[in-house]
Amino acid sequence: MAEIVCFAGxxxxxxxxxxxxxxxxxxxxxLSELVKIDSFxxxxxxxxxxxxxxxxxxxxxxxxxxxxxxxxMDGDRERATTVLVWANQPVAAHASYEFKxxxxxxxxxxxxxxxxxxxxx
Numbered sequence: 001m002a003e004i005v006c007f008a009g010x011x012x013x014x015x016x017x018x019x020x021x022x023x024x025x026x027x028x029x030x031l032s033e034l035v036k037i038d039s040f041x042x043x044x045x046x047x048x049x050x051x052x053x054x055x056x057x058x059x060x061x062x063x064x065x066x067x068x069x070x071x072x073m074d075g076d077r078e079r080a081t082t083v084l085v086w087a088n089q090p091v092a093a094h095a096s097y098e099f100k101x102x103x104x105x106x107x108x109x110x111x112x113x114x115x116x117x118x119x120x121x
Contacts, residue, residue, distance in 0.1 A: 034059040035067065035117045038096070042104060042113040050107035052115065053100045056091060060120070063090035068119035071104040073111035081105035082118070 035058055042052040050071070058064050065087065072080040083104055091097050107113055 050104040071115040
């Protein structure tokens with residue numbers, strides 16, 4: 001499997017809308033069926049930032065240059081963060097690539113982190 005080293009940055013904290021329990025648009029449900037995160041593993045650095053590795057499976061007919069992830073801890077989606085991840089090269093249509101060392105934001109000492117794809121470009 002090809003391995004891509006990716007650059008990631010914390011894009012933004014989900015603001016007041018997330019705190020009010022806003023749900024993602026209905027279009028995201030179809031996206032989550034076509035672009036999936038597999039083999040997700042997260043670790044916590046000494047500075048309390050979560051670093052994730054995962055395989056992105058692109059089930060679309062288009063290449064993907066970047067993905068927006070929504071990540072949360074311990075099932076608490078109301079305090080989710082949004083992370084934008086760019087690949088060094090596009091993820092080809094109907095291909096899978098491994099991303100490593102993706103910064104998913106601040107995490108707790110014993111937190112269980114989860115992420116889902118909420119947008120692709």
